[in-house]
Amino acid sequence: MNxxxxxxxxxxxxxxxxxxxxxxxxxxxxxxxxxxxxxxxxAERIALQYIPTILPPKKYFMPQKEKMLDFDISGxxxxxxxxxEYEDIAIFGIHTCDLAGIQCLNMAFSERPRDYNYLIRKDxxxxxxxxxxxxxxxxxxxxxxxxxxxxxxxDLFLSDVGDRFxxxxxxxxxxxxxxxxxxxxxxxxxxxxxxxxLRERKRQIFKNEINIAPRFLPEIFEKAMExxxxxxxxxxxxxxxxCTNVCPTCYCFDMFDSINLDMKTGARFRVWDSCQLEPFARxxxxxxxxxxxxxxxxxxxxxxxxxxVEKYYxxxxxxCGRCTRTCMARISLKETLNALAKExx
Numbered sequence: 001m002n003x004x005x006x007x008x009x010x011x012x013x014x015x016x017x018x019x020x021x022x023x024x025x026x027x028x029x030x031x032x033x034x035x036x037x038x039x040x041x042x043a044e045r046i047a048l049q050y051i052p053t054i055l056p057p058k059k060y061f062m063p064q065k066e067k068m069l070d071f072d073i074s075g076x077x078x079x080x081x082x083x084x085e086y087e088d089i090a091i092f093g094i095h096t097c098d099l100a101g102i103q104c105l106n107m108a109f110s111e112r113p114r115d116y117n118y119l120i121r122k123d124x125x126x127x128x129x130x131x132x133x134x135x136x137x138x139x140x141x142x143x144x145x146x147x148x149x150x151x152x153x154x155d156l157f158l159s160d161v162g163d164r165f166x167x168x169x170x171x172x173x174x175x176x177x178x179x180x181x182x183x184x185x186x187x188x189x190x191x192x193x194x195x196x197x198l199r200e201r202k203r204q205i206f207k208n209e210i211n212i213a214p215r216f217l218p219e220i221f222e223k224a225m226e227x228x229x230x231x232x233x234x235x236x237x238x239x240x241x242x243c244t245n246v247c248p249t250c251y252c253f254d255m256f257d258s259i260n261l262d263m264k265t266g267a268r269f270r271v272w273d274s275c276q277l278e279p280f281a282r283x284x285x286x287x288x289x290x291x292x293x294x295x296x297x298x299x300x301x302x303x304x305x306x307x308x309v310e311k312y313y314x315x316x317x318x319x320c321g322r323c324t325r326t327c328m329a330r331i332s333l334k335e336t337l338n339a340l341a342k343e344x345x
Contacts, residue, residue, distance in 0.1 A: 056248035101248025139321030234294025241274030
């Protein structure tokens with residue numbers, strides 16, 4: 001385990017040196033307790049204490065709109081050329097819930113056929129985690145899904161222990177970048193003790209946010225297909241799709257072609273899509289496999305707590321709480337899980 005220390009007074013210089021190598025984005029306060037990842041060139045605008053940003057860092061791994069190829073059908077044989085747009089980016093200050101979300105996306109997009117647009121872009125992103133020392137707000141359920149502590153998925157991970165950050169260097173690239181800045185020193189025994197004390201304090205603060213143990217969730221969802229909970233939730237849902245747009249693990253997309261005025265050349269794009277929108281499950285002939293809002297809400301929860309457990313052996317919910325915060329109908333993930341548990345156990 002390679003731990004080093006970055007003094008807080010050197011954070012600004014670290015960001016400045018990093019921005020000299022690549023684009024740096026970090027959480028920035030947007031007012032009214034809203035935060036967003038934006039480009040920075042110094043530490044001045046960075047919010048070290050923040051609740052989950054409006055959109056998770058997935059927007060850099062999987063842009064909301066992305067060109068996939070250019071095509072030309074003017075010749076005898078149609079031509080196309082794949083397009084992969086990326087740049088070298090450092091994302092500073094990723095919380096453990098969002099690191100868990102990125103790990104979920106990595107698993108989904110690494111399956112065959114692999115998504116090379118995503119994977120190539122990922123290789124150009126330098127990830128710097130930042131530990132949450134306290135709960136962000138009542139919408140979070142990160143302890144339920146064990147995303148409140150670091151579980152990998154980063155190059156560097158910073159933990160605030162007072163006047164300094166204890167930094168876990170997790171990758172060779174992380175070691176290179178840290179070494180090139182000349183700002184990191186080897187951690188002393190006192191630094192590791194401070195980190196242990198921080199984690200022990202977190203174990204006292206971060207408790208399971210719902211009234212069931214995580215091991216019972218698969219059993220609950222085995223019985224939940226016909227639950228009346230979905231009718232109640234569906235009656236309130238307005239099908240805006242906000243919950244999926246802000247989710248760090250939702251990755252569904254749609255494709256469309258944009259044809260130029262010459263009617264012979266154009267480009268193909270993919271954009272985020274949502275299983276909460278009525279046309280999402282409609283197929284040729286007009287059949288819609290999830291026509292009712294209750295069915296779509298059920299599908300969303302099953303995509304977090306049942307299907308990925310069977311396929312990847314992990315929940316695809318990171319407990320960030322964004323879906324609850326952004327829901328115009330005030331549908332709470334924690335309340336829904338508690339309702340399912342109450343009727344199941």
